[in-house]
Amino acid sequence: MKRLLVVPILLACAIPLIGAPADLKSDSKPVANFTLTDTTGKKWGLADQKAKAIVFAFLSCECPMSNGYIPALTNVATKFAEKGVAVVGIHADPDESAERVAKHTKEYKIPFTVLRDPTHAATAPLGAKTTPEVVILDEKLVVRYRGRIDDGYSARMKPKATVSRHDLVTALDEILAGKAVSVPETKALGCPIPDPVRAAAVDAPVTFYKDVLPVMQNYCQSCHRPDQVGPFSLVNYKQVAKWADTSLEEMHAKRMPPWKPAPNPLLTGARAIPDEAVKVVEKWIAGGKLEGDPKDAPAAQKFTDGWTLGEPDLILEAPSETTIAASGKDHFRVVVFPTNLSEDKFIVAMEVKPGNPRVVHHTLQLVDTSGKARALQAKAKPKADDADHGPGYPVSMGWGFLPDRSGMVGGWAPGSLPKKLPDGIGQKLPKGADLCVQFHYHRTGKEEKDRTKIGLYFAKTPVTQPFRTIPATGVFLSIPAGEKQFKVDSSWKLTEDVTLYRLSPHMHLLGKDIELTATVPDGKEQTLVRIPAWDYNWQEQYELKEPMKLPKGTVLRVRATYDNSASNPHNPSAPPQAVRFGEQTTNEMCFVFLGVSTEGKATRLITPNGPLFGK
Incomplete structure (x- = not known):
C-alpha cells in the first residue's frame, strides 16, 4: 500500500478492556486509581500524583499522526510545567514491548513521563480510543476534557492548511482559571487503539499464510516494508493482524493503495486492489484473523533494492x-x-x-x-x-x-x-x-x-524524434474569495503531429478536480486523464500503456474546479482571500503537462483554440 504516505491503520490485537470509560456528560466521580510502569521500570500510580491538572496523551510507536504531535505535546509539557500541570504519555498497544517504548521515547526526545498500559488498566477508565488522543484530569482526578490536541486535521492524515483552534491548550487555560471547559469533548483523529481480540470462528476457512499474505505481497508491501515510505510494515502475521481493520477501511474507501486518476484504459501502472482480494481480507477479519500453517505461505516477495533499470549512465x-x-x-x-x-x-x-x-x-x-x-x-x-x-x-x-x-x-x-x-x-x-x-x-x-x-x-x-514537455494550461486570473465551485475551462490546438507518452496534472491546495480531453479533427472527445478528487500530496506522472498519435489540429481541453471557500480545510487563508494564478503557496496553478515526441521543428506545439477562459 504511501505520504505514502502513508495511512495510519487500526491496531487490532489487544487485551479485553477493563472497567467503564469516563463520561463527560455525567458529572463525575474521580477516575479510579491505577498503577502502570514507566520506561525505566518504575511504578507510577494515579493516586500518588499531586498536580493541578494531568494530561494523558495516548501514543503509538508506529502511528505517524501520533509521532507528528510529539513536538506539540512537548511544548505543552514545557509551557505548563511551572503552572502545576503534568503531561503523561501512555502506550496502550500490548504488542509494543517495554524495550521498544523506551527506544521510541529516547528517539523522539520525549521529556515527560511515558507509561505502558498493555492491559488497558488506564485506557478503559479514561475512555481513550485513538492515538493521539488526550484526556485531562483536574486536581480532583475528574475528567474535564477528552479528544484531539488541535483542529490541525480535517480527516485521518489530511492536515489542514491552518490551525484555528488549539483544544488542549484552551482546555488547560480554562481549567487553571477555574472555569468550565467550553468544549469538553472533541473527536480525535489518528490510529485507533487496539480493540479486544475477537474469538476465532471454528470453521473459518481463510487464514493469513494461505490467503491474506499473498494480498499483502502483491498490493501493499512495495511501500509497507522495512525502510520504505510506509510508516509500518505489513510483512508478517502480527503486523498485518494489528493493522487489519483500518487497512480494510482504507481499501473500501480506495485510499490505499493510492491512485488518483479515474479508471482509464489508456493508463498503465494503476495501483488498485481487486474486489476479490478485498473480500479475502474481509472474510479473514470476520473469521477471527486466523494465522494458519506457515507451510502455506508463498515465497517472500523480492524487491529491487538497486536501480530498477540497471546502473544509470x-x-x-x-x-x-x-x-x-x-x-x-x-x-x-x-x-x-x-x-x-x-x-x-x-x-x-x-x-x-x-x-x-x-x-x-x-x-x-x-x-x-x-x-x-x-x-x-x-x-x-x-x-x-x-x-x-x-x-x-x-x-x-x-x-x-x-x-x-x-x-x-x-x-x-x-x-x-x-x-x-x-x-x-x-x-x-x-x-x-x-x-x-x-x-x-x-x-x-x-x-x-x-x-x-x-x-x-x-x-x-x-x-530522431526529440521528446518534449508541453503545458496545456487552464487559464484564469483570480479565484474570488469564498467561491466554492470556481470553474476553469481552456482549449488548445496542436500545431503539429505528436505522439503522447505521459501526462502530469498540476494544481495547488484549492484544486478539487482536473481533466484533460483530446478531440482529434472530425473525431469525438476522449478523456486522457481525470483526477476526480485532487490531492496536492499525490502528484504523479502517468504513463500511457501505448503511445498515442495525436494529429495536427487536435484540440486539448483542460477543465478544473477550485474551492476557495472557508469550508475547504486545505485553504491556506483564513478567512479566504482572492487567489491569483502564480508560483507561490498561496497562489494557484492549472496545468496538465504532456510528454510528447514530434518529427517537426516547431518551437511552439500548441496554440490557443478560441477563448481560454471557458464558455
Whole structure:
C-alpha cells in the first residue's frame, strides 16, 4: 500500500478492556486509581500524583499522526510545567514491548513521563480510543476534557492548511482559571487503539499464510516494508493482524493503495486492489484473523533494492544532507544537481532514489539552462537558527523563478517506477545544464536527514524524434474569495503531429478536480486523464500503456474546479482571500503537462483554440 504516505491503520490485537470509560456528560466521580510502569521500570500510580491538572496523551510507536504531535505535546509539557500541570504519555498497544517504548521515547526526545498500559488498566477508565488522543484530569482526578490536541486535521492524515483552534491548550487555560471547559469533548483523529481480540470462528476457512499474505505481497508491501515510505510494515502475521481493520477501511474507501486518476484504459501502472482480494481480507477479519500453517505461505516477495533499470549512465547525488526538523508545515526545497556534461545528451529514463523514504513525499524535476536556480542556490544563506537546512534553497511549492516548463522531466512519488522511452526518442539534456529537483518533505515528529540520488539513462542510438514537455494550461486570473465551485475551462490546438507518452496534472491546495480531453479533427472527445478528487500530496506522472498519435489540429481541453471557500480545510487563508494564478503557496496553478515526441521543428506545439477562459 504511501505520504505514502502513508495511512495510519487500526491496531487490532489487544487485551479485553477493563472497567467503564469516563463520561463527560455525567458529572463525575474521580477516575479510579491505577498503577502502570514507566520506561525505566518504575511504578507510577494515579493516586500518588499531586498536580493541578494531568494530561494523558495516548501514543503509538508506529502511528505517524501520533509521532507528528510529539513536538506539540512537548511544548505543552514545557509551557505548563511551572503552572502545576503534568503531561503523561501512555502506550496502550500490548504488542509494543517495554524495550521498544523506551527506544521510541529516547528517539523522539520525549521529556515527560511515558507509561505502558498493555492491559488497558488506564485506557478503559479514561475512555481513550485513538492515538493521539488526550484526556485531562483536574486536581480532583475528574475528567474535564477528552479528544484531539488541535483542529490541525480535517480527516485521518489530511492536515489542514491552518490551525484555528488549539483544544488542549484552551482546555488547560480554562481549567487553571477555574472555569468550565467550553468544549469538553472533541473527536480525535489518528490510529485507533487496539480493540479486544475477537474469538476465532471454528470453521473459518481463510487464514493469513494461505490467503491474506499473498494480498499483502502483491498490493501493499512495495511501500509497507522495512525502510520504505510506509510508516509500518505489513510483512508478517502480527503486523498485518494489528493493522487489519483500518487497512480494510482504507481499501473500501480506495485510499490505499493510492491512485488518483479515474479508471482509464489508456493508463498503465494503476495501483488498485481487486474486489476479490478485498473480500479475502474481509472474510479473514470476520473469521477471527486466523494465522494458519506457515507451510502455506508463498515465497517472500523480492524487491529491487538497486536501480530498477540497471546502473544509470549518470548518477547525481545531493552535495550534502538535508536536515528536516521534527515539526512545522511541510517543507519545499529546490536542490540544483549540476550535470557537468561536456556534450549534449538525450534522456530516455530517470529514477529518483530518496536517501530517506520516510520524509521524501514527492519530487518534481526540471532541466534548467538559464542558471537562475544555480544563482538562487548560491545566494541562499541558511540562518543559524534554521531548523530545516541543507543544500539548495527553500521555496513555496514553486521554483523561486519562472521556469521554462518545456524542461520538465516528470515527477516522482513513492511506488513510481521508471520507464524507458522507445529507441530514437529522448529528451535533450544540453551540455552544462543543471537538473533542478523540487523536494516536498513531510515531518515525522523527529529530526530527519535525507540525501537523495538521481539516476539518468541516456540514449544509446541516434535520437530522431526529440521528446518534449508541453503545458496545456487552464487559464484564469483570480479565484474570488469564498467561491466554492470556481470553474476553469481552456482549449488548445496542436500545431503539429505528436505522439503522447505521459501526462502530469498540476494544481495547488484549492484544486478539487482536473481533466484533460483530446478531440482529434472530425473525431469525438476522449478523456486522457481525470483526477476526480485532487490531492496536492499525490502528484504523479502517468504513463500511457501505448503511445498515442495525436494529429495536427487536435484540440486539448483542460477543465478544473477550485474551492476557495472557508469550508475547504486545505485553504491556506483564513478567512479566504482572492487567489491569483502564480508560483507561490498561496497562489494557484492549472496545468496538465504532456510528454510528447514530434518529427517537426516547431518551437511552439500548441496554440490557443478560441477563448481560454471557458464558455
